[in-house]
Amino acid sequence: MSIKLENQNLIVTISEKGAELTSLRNKETGIEYLWQGDPAFWNRQAPVLFPIVGRLKDDQYEYKNKRYSMSQHGFARDYPFNITQQSETAVALQLSADPSTKEKYPFDFRLTITYRLENQTLDVGYLVENLNQQEEMYFSIGGHPGFNVPLTSETVFEDYYLNFSPKRSRTLIPLEGPYLDLENRTLAQTNTDIALKRALFDQDALIYETKRKNTFSIQSDKTKHKVAVTLEGFPYVGIWSPPKQEAPFVCIEPWFGVADSLDATGQLTEKLGIQHLAPAEQFNCHYEIAVD
Numbered sequence: 001m002s003i004k005l006e007n008q009n010l011i012v013t014i015s016e017k018g019a020e021l022t023s024l025r026n027k028e029t030g031i032e033y034l035w036q037g038d039p040a041f042w043n044r045q046a047p048v049l050f051p052i053v054g055r056l057k058d059d060q061y062e063y064k065n066k067r068y069s070m071s072q073h074g075f076a077r078d079y080p081f082n083i084t085q086q087s088e089t090a091v092a093l094q095l096s097a098d099p100s101t102k103e104k105y106p107f108d109f110r111l112t113i114t115y116r117l118e119n120q121t122l123d124v125g126y127l128v129e130n131l132n133q134q135e136e137m138y139f140s141i142g143g144h145p146g147f148n149v150p151l152t153s154e155t156v157f158e159d160y161y162l163n164f165s166p167k168r169s170r171t172l173i174p175l176e177g178p179y180l181d182l183e184n185r186t187l188a189q190t191n192t193d194i195a196l197k198r199a200l201f202d203q204d205a206l207i208y209e210t211k212r213k214n215t216f217s218i219q220s221d222k223t224k225h226k227v228a229v230t231l232e233g234f235p236y237v238g239i240w241s242p243p244k245q246e247a248p249f250v251c252i253e254p255w256f257g258v259a260d261s262l263d264a265t266g267q268l269t270e271k272l273g274i275q276h277l278a279p280a281e282q283f284n285c286h287y288e289i290a291v292d
Contacts, residue, residue, distance in 0.1 A: 007089050007117045010291070018077040019093040019113040021046035021145060024122060026291065033227050033291050035146030035249035041242055042249070046145035047077035048113055050128075051105050053142040053236075053273070054259025055178035056266075063106060063138070063268040070104050072178070073144070076111060090116040097131070108132040109139065114286075125286040130277040137277040138268050140257020142238075143287060146249045147218055149196065149241075151225045157196060157248060162239065163217040163228075164190040171209040173236075173258070180207070180261040180272070196250065198241075205240035207258065216252050224292060229254065231287040235273060254287045 219226035
């Protein structure tokens with residue numbers, strides 16, 4: 001089932017499956033900003049990544065001397081969420097632990113995803129709750145929205161560039177296969193625009209360490225239309241388009257967590273970027289997608 005949000009500028013649709021954003025369209029111009037999930041390239045659009053981000057070594061982790069299996073980016077994106085609140089411009093969707101999630105992830109969680117429209121901005125919020133009164137909880141969470149590139153018929157992929165704000169260098173973590181190669185981290189020149197070209201993604205995603213408030217934009221000098229993702233407090237962002245393909249989209253992904261590193265031990269409590277909640281504690285974060 002699809003949920004529709006609408007204001008004077010935008011129409012947004014969200015699927016109850018995975019609480020996934022499926023459309024972000026300008027009412028006046030008709031421009032669809034969100035990738036529409038062509039399976040020839042990638043059949044998803046903006047999945048929620050929970051309770052892990054990225055790939056685990058051998059798709060497994062260990063917690064309290066027990067091994068668990070979990071596929072890339074976790075399971076939330078494939079589960080039905082329940083609507084808990086809804087208005088014309090906002091909705092909240094919720095997923096809670098059940099026996100099937102406990103087979104993969106032994107924690108008593110509740111995950112609430114909120115979407116809220118204001119002017120030409122969509123605010124995406126994550127609330128993670130540890131419902132257990134005695135036991136701690138470990139998790140990661142992130143977004144994976146894909147945006148159409150080009151945005152207009154008179155432009156092409158290579159007309160666009162990545163704009164970074166503020167203008168400063170950021171640490172780039174390379175990948176070796178699906179895993180982080182921490183030993184070869186470099187200082188990336190994100191103090192200037194980076195032209196979009198296919199070769200950027202030859203080694204898969206660009207993963208940057210982020211601090212404080214950041215805005216990552218996809219824009220072109222040949223059109224006024226653009227999309228910008230603003231995040232604050234997220235320690236990582238991934239920028240991705242399928243490697244060695246002519247895929248007409250780019251993802252900007254705010255993350256509280258990352259894939260396993262090459263030297264990961266497999267212990268969930270030692271995983272790079274893992275978040276920790278004390279008993280009965282909760283975690284809040286949000287990011288914004290603004291379009292022109």
